[in-house]
Amino acid sequence: MMEQIKEIRSRILKVLKEYDSITIGTLGSHSALNILKGAKDEGLKTICLCRDKERIIYESFGVADRIIQLDDFSDLLNPDIQRQLVDENVVLIPHGSFNAYIGRLDNLVIPVFGNRILMEWEVDRERQRKWLFDAGLKLPETFEKPEDIDRLVIVKYPGAKGGKGYFLCSSPEEFYEKAERMVHAGLIGEDEIEDAYIQEYIVGANIYFSFFYSPVFERVELIAVDRRYESSVDGISRIPADVQLKGEIHPTYTVIGNFPVVLRESLLSQALQAAKSVVEVSKEIAEPGMVGPFCLESVFTEEGEMVVFEISARIVAGTNVGIPSSPYSYILFGENMYMGRRIARELKLARERNMLEELIY
Ligand SMILES: Nc1ncnc2c1ncn2[C@@H]1O[C@H](COP(=O)(O)OP(=O)(O)OP(=O)(O)O)[C@@H](O)[C@H]1O
Numbered sequence: 001m002m003e004q005i006k007e008i009r010s011r012i013l014k015v016l017k018e019y020d021s022i023t024i025g026t027l028g029s030h031s032a033l034n035i036l037k038g039a040k041d042e043g044l045k046t047i048c049l050c051r052d053k054e055r056i057i058y059e060s061f062g063v064a065d066r067i068i069q070l071d072d073f074s075d076l077l078n079p080d081i082q083r084q085l086v087d088e089n090v091v092l093i094p095h096g097s098f099n100a101y102i103g104r105l106d107n108l109v110i111p112v113f114g115n116r117i118l119m120e121w122e123v124d125r126e127r128q129r130k131w132l133f134d135a136g137l138k139l140p141e142t143f144e145k146p147e148d149i150d151r152l153v154i155v156k157y158p159g160a161k162g163g164k165g166y167f168l169c170s171s172p173e174e175f176y177e178k179a180e181r182m183v184h185a186g187l188i189g190e191d192e193i194e195d196a197y198i199q200e201y202i203v204g205a206n207i208y209f210s211f212f213y214s215p216v217f218e219r220v221e222l223i224a225v226d227r228r229y230e231s232s233v234d235g236i237s238r239i240p241a242d243v244q245l246k247g248e249i250h251p252t253y254t255v256i257g258n259f260p261v262v263l264r265e266s267l268l269s270q271a272l273q274a275a276k277s278v279v280e281v282s283k284e285i286a287e288p289g290m291v292g293p294f295c296l297e298s299v300f301t302e303e304g305e306m307v308v309f310e311i312s313a314r315i316v317a318g319t320n321v322g323i324p325s326s327p328y329s330y331i332l333f334g335e336n337m338y339m340g341r342r343i344a345r346e347l348k349l350a351r352e353r354n355m356l357e358e359l360i361y
């Protein structure tokens with residue numbers, strides 16, 4: 001396993017050595033406008049790989065020097081497409097829409113920014129939990145089996161991805177009732193009922209922290225903070241309780257957009273400490289540890305305690321609220337700075353210092 005990882009990396013580094021410039025490339029979706037604009041702001045060339053249905057987005061903002069149209073994002077793995085990208089000195093910036101291909105990224109010869117092993121950890125709930133737990137963070141309780149449910153929980157089915165397929169309940173009876181309803185709705189199979197990931201539901205304020213670990217400066221930077229605007233859960237408070245009950249409205253958590261957040265200053269210490277610990281543990285998980293963007297997804301309780309329920313080991317779409325700057329990135333840099341630009345800046349600095357290899361694992 002380790003041997004294979006090393007071999008893949010040395011193959012990619014060989015490609016990187018041939019580059020006499022850097023072009024930033026990414027798949028057209030998620031946070032591509034952020035990534036491409038950031039590259040332009042740093043004077044780098046850009047390529048966007050998108051499907052017909054997204055083309056209008058990337059043509060409308062003028063951030064892609066070149067658009068390569070794909071029938072499907074998985075065409076990125078085609079040798080012919082890869083050759084074109086390598087010829088253009090492309091470094092790929094991964095985002096949420098790459099997740100479906102994580103694990104198959106080994107078939108890529110194109111350099112990908114960041115640590116791909118950590119990205120693989122991210123798509124596995126159990127590994128994620130271990131990572132956060134080892135970092136000493138406060139996590140929601142998890143329940144092995146439905147019979148153990150003794151408080152309000154959120155039930156997540158694999159593959160449901162935040163949207164339909166999550167539900168809240170507070171007892172084993174309610175669990176089975178609602179799981180059956182999901183079977184009837186065709187969202188899960190009868191045999192999948194027990195595959196539920198059952199997690200204590202934390203009541204509070206949702207806060208998403210986007211950090212950047214810089215190998216060049218050897219430091220963790222807070223780049224932006226956001227909260228999500230989720231359908232339908234954020235719409236339910238607009239409906240009086242009696243109408244909610246009659247309508248049998250069940251919340252779903254499909255992300256529709258994001259809002260910027262500025263935190264009560266005293267609460268920042270928990271977040272900054274958590275980020276440092278997560279970076280420390282990442283070094284044990286996968287040498288050399290975190291490179292570039294990551295996000296800690298949390299709920300702050302009414303006691304002001306930060307409970308972390310997820311980590312993303314790459315840029316998240318919530319950083320889009322930080323263009324051209326968030327209060328935090330402005331305080332740190334004294335100029336417009338946002339995640340897409342921060343990534344491009346790191347690549348540029350690393351290139352000048354002859355340490356580009358340290359950004360690609
Ligand atoms: N333990 C929890 N306590 C309170 N709210 C939670 C908890 N877990 C998840 N949520 C809410 O549900 C939403 C989706 O959960 P989660 O992020 O785990 O799903 P996901 O499968 O990663 O989907 P996505 O890709 O949309 O993030 C969160 O943004 C948050 O609003």
Ligand SMILES: [Mg+2]
Nearest residue numbers: 162297310311
């Ligand atoms: Mg999530």
